[in-house]
Amino acid sequence: MRGLFYALSAIAVMGLAFWAYRENYRTQQSLRDVAALQSQIGDLREALAVQRAEWAYLNRPERLRELAELNWERLNLIPLSPDHFGDLQLVVFADEAPANLLPADEDEGDDAPAMAGLNVSDAVAVRGTLGGEAAR
């Protein structure tokens, strides 16, 4: 009985020692992984900062203005001016529009009401954005 107890204790001690040994090395490996990840994070942050700087540099208003002028032919961009503001009153709602403005085709007369409904919902969506703009 006593011999068995000694033997079991010895086995337990060896088992614990093995466990502690393994945990120690796993911890060290985790720490190495963390260090590697952190240096990777550091590198990525640095790269991110460089890219942010580059983004800011490439989007500087002076350059964008020059690009807009160079590409005038294709883009027709001009500085924002007071007459660029639209008014909700000027948006033609489908149910108010004269019939000849509706994209109704005589062959597909049945589809016209559905399309008109679609236009109304589009107009409402436009109204939503305009309202948001005005509120801002």
Add this chain to the structure above:
Amino acid sequence: MTRIPLRPLARILNARASGENPDLIERENIARRHEAMRDKQRHQAEGRLVVMAVVFTVAFSVVGMQNFKLAATEPTEPRAAVSTSPIAAQRADITDRNGRVLATNLLTYSLYAQPHLMTDKERSASELAAIFPDLKEEDLLRRFNSSIKFMWIKKKLSPEQKQAVHDIGDPGLLFGPREMRLYPNGRLAAHVLGGTSFGREGVHSAEVIGTAGIERAFDERLRDPARPDPLKLSIDLTVQSAVRQVLYGGMKIMNAKGATAVLMDVRTGEVISLTSLPDFDPNDRPQPALQGDPSDSPLFNRAVQGVYELGSTFKVFAAAQALDLGLANPDTLYATKGPLTWGRYRIRDFHDYGPELSVTDIIVKSSNIGTARIAMQITGARQKPFLASLGLLEATPIELSEAPSGRPLTPERWSEISTMTISYGHGISTSPVHLAAAYASILNGGTRVKPTLLRRDAPQKGDRVVSQKTSAAMGGILRQVVSRGTASQGDVEGYAVGGKTGTADKPKPRGGYYKDRVIATFASAFPSHDPKYVLIVTLDEPTETSGTKPRRTAGWTAVPVAAEIIRRAAPLLGLRPEIEPDKAFEVTRVSSN
């Protein structure tokens, strides 16, 4: 253990037979037994002592070894406690009000040499001179051949330059990492940002310190590693860009040698745009001029440091105070027959405006005499505290390191003639930012705002300066200056611009005034029935030459530039053009009778 009986029968019987005392045998056995017990106890005690000694020895040696380890090894942070905070302890970024980057950091390299490690000094010197055109081969070679062990060659390298130097392949040319401050927008907000330079320098790192502008004013905050979040300014990059472009064009057309524009939100005091021309590139900040007039240097921030006599724009303050004190209403008439003589001084008007004008018309036509009469009624004892309450008698609290140097110049003795001249903007010098804050305070409903460059979301709740009613009346009067007065070129359809022009002769450095050099200012607010923004445009020595005679008054120079700025900037600020409410028309109609 076999127990020995105390009276073994065999021996007792033998003893009795031989006539000995058998008790002796018993006593002898008792003594033996005690001896055995004693030996055993001693043995146990000795064993305990040995165990104790071993335990103490082990314990002390463990403590001793730990001590030795702590003393003999390099101190390191416990690795499990490595934080996940950003590794680069950088200077915080600066962004505009919408988060667009105005200043950030870039990792570059510096180049230094250790001449005693160099293998081929002649070749290195010639190749370095080829890479960096600003370095001279002879200078480099002379320094390489001197006895120094260490020398800086370049503080900042681009990646291409670094590769080129690397390709020289000399072991004595070495790189150290450097954090560099980058202003991606170049000149755009140069005077706001200021600039940075290297402070203490080591091979592996260098301090970046702010040398001017907001970089210097917020140096501590930007360098604080606990606050890596960007510093958000009130500047709007898009508006700033539009304002600078228009102002630059205006400065060229008007042949001015300098120009400045300040755009401010009247309720929050946020400076949306602050431009001073000529400007500089903060990435390559020029050295301060050691001779000549410092105000001619591009480093000079005219909007904050430039204290000028801003002329007739000050008439608004006299009129506002008179209305607020109840001394007058917009239709009260004042005599304007000139010239007004006070001692040896004579106050004249630009034109003769007839015998009398209403307060509104004094501002609309810009009559010095009328304003001086209003000021005489107000008296200096009330005028000075009023101007002080608008912040016009002390340096602005704007967050720039140059702000304290923009201290207004005021007369030492606030005499009656000073009161009169100050009422039309002579004898007091303030910066454009002062004027913007004072106009904002009067027009925002009458509460004091202090100019700020930091983004705020709530209006400032300052002390009351003038009543709500006065504020609204002043908005109406300023609108008329534009609709039918000296600033008629400033009208921008849909924005109901109101404002006041000011043309002041420049003082000569030795006293007296130049006849042909002026500071032209237009202080405006829009929309005038519900002012949201104040814009101050100041041109230094403008001349408008489209007519037969050169024209220098603000109405011909600063006003068209300001109108163009409003036309460009107002839509960018999200202001929709709108039709003026009837009230403004009523005011116009009634008072023009």
